[in-house]
Amino acid sequence: MRAEAELYARGDSPLHRWDARWKTVTLAVLIAVLVSLESVRAALAGALMALALLAGGRLPAGLMLRRLLTAQALLFPCLVVLPFTVPGAPLPGSPLPVSREGLHLALLLYLRALAILTVGFAMVYSTPMVVWLRALQNLGIPRRLVEITLMTYRYLFTLGWELTRMRWALAVRGFRNRPSRAAWRALAQVVGVTLLRSLERTERVRQALACRGFQGRLRTLHEFRAGPPDWIKSAVGILLAAGLWMVDR
Amino acid sequence: MSCLVEVERLRYAYPQGRSALDGISFHLSHGERVGLIGPNGAGKTTLLLALAGLLDPFAGTIMVAGCNLATAAGRRQVHQKLGFVFQNPDDQIINATVADDVAFGPLNLGLPEDEVRRRVDQSLHRVGLPTECRDRVPFHLSSGEKRRVAIAGVLAMEPEVVLMDEPTSDLDPRGRRELRQILDALPITRIISSHNLEFVLDTCDRALLLDEGQLRADGPVRQVLADEELMLRHGLEVPDRIPAAERRAAAMARAAGLTFHPDPNHPHVHSHPHPHPHPPTPSESPSCRP
Amino acid sequence: MHLSDGILPGPVLVAGFVSAAALARWGVAGLRDDETPRVAVFTGAFFCASLLHFKVPPTSVHLLFHGLLGVVLGRRALLALPIGLGLQATLLGHGGITTLGVNATMFGVAALAASGLYRWLGSGGSVRPFWCGALAAAAAVLISGLLLAAMLWSLGEGFVWVARYALLAHLPVLVIEAVVTGSAVEFLRRAQPALLPGGAA
Numbered sequence: 001m002r003a004e005a006e007l008y009a010r011g012d013s014p015l016h017r018w019d020a021r022w023k024t025v026t027l028a029v030l031i032a033v034l035v036s037l038e039s040v041r042a043a044l045a046g047a048l049m050a051l052a053l054l055a056g057g058r059l060p061a062g063l064m065l066r067r068l069l070t071a072q073a074l075l076f077p078c079l080v081v082l083p084f085t086v087p088g089a090p091l092p093g094s095p096l097p098v099s100r101e102g103l104h105l106a107l108l109l110y111l112r113a114l115a116i117l118t119v120g121f122a123m124v125y126s127t128p129m130v131v132w133l134r135a136l137q138n139l140g141i142p143r144r145l146v147e148i149t150l151m152t153y154r155y156l157f158t159l160g161w162e163l164t165r166m167r168w169a170l171a172v173r174g175f176r177n178r179p180s181r182a183a184w185r186a187l188a189q190v191v192g193v194t195l196l197r198s199l200e201r202t203e204r205v206r207q208a209l210a211c212r213g214f215q216g217r218l219r220t221l222h223e224f225r226a227g228p229p230d231w232i233k234s235a236v237g238i239l240l241a242a243g244l245w246m247v248d249r
Numbered sequence: 250m251s252c253l254v255e256v257e258r259l260r261y262a263y264p265q266g267r268s269a270l271d272g273i274s275f276h277l278s279h280g281e282r283v284g285l286i287g288p289n290g291a292g293k294t295t296l297l298l299a300l301a302g303l304l305d306p307f308a309g310t311i312m313v314a315g316c317n318l319a320t321a322a323g324r325r326q327v328h329q330k331l332g333f334v335f336q337n338p339d340d341q342i343i344n345a346t347v348a349d350d351v352a353f354g355p356l357n358l359g360l361p362e363d364e365v366r367r368r369v370d371q372s373l374h375r376v377g378l379p380t381e382c383r384d385r386v387p388f389h390l391s392s393g394e395k396r397r398v399a400i401a402g403v404l405a406m407e408p409e410v411v412l413m414d415e416p417t418s419d420l421d422p423r424g425r426r427e428l429r430q431i432l433d434a435l436p437i438t439r440i441i442s443s444h445n446l447e448f449v450l451d452t453c454d455r456a457l458l459l460d461e462g463q464l465r466a467d468g469p470v471r472q473v474l475a476d477e478e479l480m481l482r483h484g485l486e487v488p489d490r491i492p493a494a495e496r497r498a499a500a501m502a503r504a505a506g507l508t509f510h511p512d513p514n515h516p517h518v519h520s521h522p523h524p525h526p527h528p529p530t531p532s533e534s535p536s537c538r539p
Numbered sequence: 540m541h542l543s544d545g546i547l548p549g550p551v552l553v554a555g556f557v558s559a560a561a562l563a564r565w566g567v568a569g570l571r572d573d574e575t576p577r578v579a580v581f582t583g584a585f586f587c588a589s590l591l592h593f594k595v596p597p598t599s600v601h602l603l604f605h606g607l608l609g610v611v612l613g614r615r616a617l618l619a620l621p622i623g624l625g626l627q628a629t630l631l632g633h634g635g636i637t638t639l640g641v642n643a644t645m646f647g648v649a650a651l652a653a654s655g656l657y658r659w660l661g662s663g664g665s666v667r668p669f670w671c672g673a674l675a676a677a678a679a680v681l682i683s684g685l686l687l688a689a690m691l692w693s694l695g696e697g698f699v700w701v702a703r704y705a706l707l708a709h710l711p712v713l714v715i716e717a718v719v720t721g722s723a724v725e726f727l728r729r730a731q732p733a734l735l736p737g738g739a740a
Contacts, residue, residue: 005629005630031636036548036549071544071633071635072543075543077701078546078701081700082698084700085697085701086696087696102697109545113543113546116545116636117544120635120636124629128386129345129629130349130386144575145567145618148575148579149579151575151579151580152579152586153626154343154345155583156583156626158339158387159580159583159584159587160587161388163591184715185722187591187593187719188718188720188722189722189726191588191591191604191607191723192730193726194584194587195581195584195611196734198581199731201339202576202577202581204335205576205580206573207298207301207335208343209343209576210302210303212328212357212403213357213358214353214572216575218344218349218353219357220344220349221366222349
C-alpha cells in the first residue's frame, strides 16, 4: 500500500485548485446523474465527460488506466454473463446465444461504472484526504465520523508498515503462503499480533493525547476560500450534469 | 518561586502488583537540565508518566508547577504546564498534517486562532522545520522529522517543563547532533530519559540514576557518569570520552559522600549544587522544602 | 465481496446510505472521547489485515474480517465499517463510492450478528474459543453473502446467474475466514483476553 493518491493530490491543475467543498458538491451531483442514466448514448457521453475531467487534473495516464482496470475487475464477470442470461431477442448473425437486451444492459453497466469511477478518481487524486474530509465536515458529515476517519488515515500507513515487517519476519523463517491450515493459522497469528499491538498503541496514544489537553475534538486551522473560478467550474459541472440528464430522457 | 517539580516518597505499583517506583524523592528548579539514566526496566518511563499526571493512584507527593498530582484537578491542569515528548513519535502525532498536529495542543488550550498560528510558525522554526512542511503528512516524514514535529507540538503549548522519553532512540548520529542543537537553543527546564549517555552528557547538567524503582544517585552529570563502580553496578558504563583522572575524582567524591545516595526509608531534601543556567541562590533552596 | 459502482439503481444506493447512516448513528451513541483513538487504530488495523491475501487455488482472496471486527469492536464496528470501506474505495478502488452505504449496511448487519453470536456461544463457557470465533466469522460471511446475492437477485432475471456466482464465490472465503478468525480469537484469548468481550475476567 502506497500513499500515491496523497502524492498526486498535491499537484497543481485547474482540478486541484478547485475548492474542495464546491468540487465535492458538483461531482456528487454529477455522480447522482450518472447513477440514474438508462440510455447507452447518455452513459457514453457521461464517460467521455468524466475522462475529460480526469484529463483536466494532468494526472499520469498510465497509472489512471491501471487503477481503472483494477477497480472494474469485479464488474467483468457480470459483463460476460449478462448477454447470455438476460432474456430478449437474439442478436442477428451471432453464433452465440446472445440477446440484444443483455448486450445493451452489459454495455450500459460498463459505461456507467467507468464514468462513476473516473469521476471518483478525479476527486480522490486531486484533493488531499485531510482537506477533503474537512470539506465533508463543512458540508454536514458529522464531526465524530470525520475525526475518527482522520485518525484512522493517520495510522493506516504506520500499521501497514508494521504488518509488512511482520510478514518479512515470517518469510525469513521459511514461511510460504500456501493453501494450508498451518499457513492460515500463521497469518491469523499475524492478524492477532496486529490487534494486540493496536491495543498497546491505543493506550500510548491516549496518554499522549491527555498530555496535550485533548478534550474529544480534533480542531484544525484549515480555512476554505472559494472565489469566482470555483463558482464557474461548479456552474459548468452542474450544467453538464443537467445536459446528461436531458439527453437520457 | 524556584522550585518547579517536587517529588516526595513516590511509590507506584502496576495494576498487576509489580512495584515500579519505590520511594523516590527529588526536587527540580527552574532552568535545570536533568538526565534520567538507568538500565532497562529501572522505572524511567514510569517516573516520567507519573510526573505527567498519567498514573493513578500513586503513594507520596508530586507537585509540578503548583499542581498537586494527587488530585484529579491537578492532573488535568498539569498538561498546561508540562510537555511530554513520547518515545515513539508515531504515538504522539495524531493529526494527518504537520500544521494540524502542532496546532493541536494550543487549540485544546482554547487559544485564539491568530495566536495558534503564531505559535505553530514559531515552534516549527525553533525545531528547524521549514514552513513548506506544514501540509505534509506524517508518513512522508523521516524519523528525525517526526521527532521534530512531536517536539514542536509540545513547544507550541509553551510548557514550563518538558519531559522527553528516549528522544534519540530512532535517530542516526546526524539526527542526534541536530536534536542536540535544537535542545541547546531552548532555554527550557527539562528531564531527558535516555540510554545514550553521551547525549545525556552533552545536553544535561544533572543526572538522576534510577534502578529497580529507586533513585541510586543524584548529582552533577559528569560526576555521576564518571563513577565507574556506580555505573557498572547499575548496568551502565562510563562514556569513553571521560578521562581516567575524572573517573578517579568521581569515585573519591562518592566515597566522601558528595554524590547523593538516597535512602528510601529516610528521604531527605537534596538541593542540587550546580543547576544550569540559573543556579538558585542558597537562600532560595529552602523554598523547595514542603 | 463488495458491490462495485454502476450496477445498482439509484434508489437502492440512496436506501443504502440512509440505512448505513442510521446504523452509524446507533454505533456512535455513547462514544466516550477517549474511545476515539481506539476505534481509529482498530479500524486501521482491520483495513491493513484485509490486505493480506490467502491462497485459494487457482486464485487468492482478501479477507474482510468483518466477523472479527464485530467480535472485537461490538457496536463500534458500525463506525469502523463505513470508515474502512470508504478509505478502501478511495485509496485502493476496492468496492465503490456510490455503493458505500449499501456495502456498509451489508457488512454492518453481518458484523452485529457475528458479535451477538460470539457472545452467546462464549457465555456458556462450553464452546472452545476457536469455534466461537470460527462460527461467528462464518455467520458474518454467510449473512453478507446472502444479502449481496439477494440484492443482485432483485435486479431482474438476467442477474440470477450473477447472484448464484456471487454466492458460490463466498464459499471458499467462508471457510478461510472461519479458520483464520477462529485461530486469531484463540490466539487473543491466550495473549490478551481483555481485547475480547467477556474475556477480562
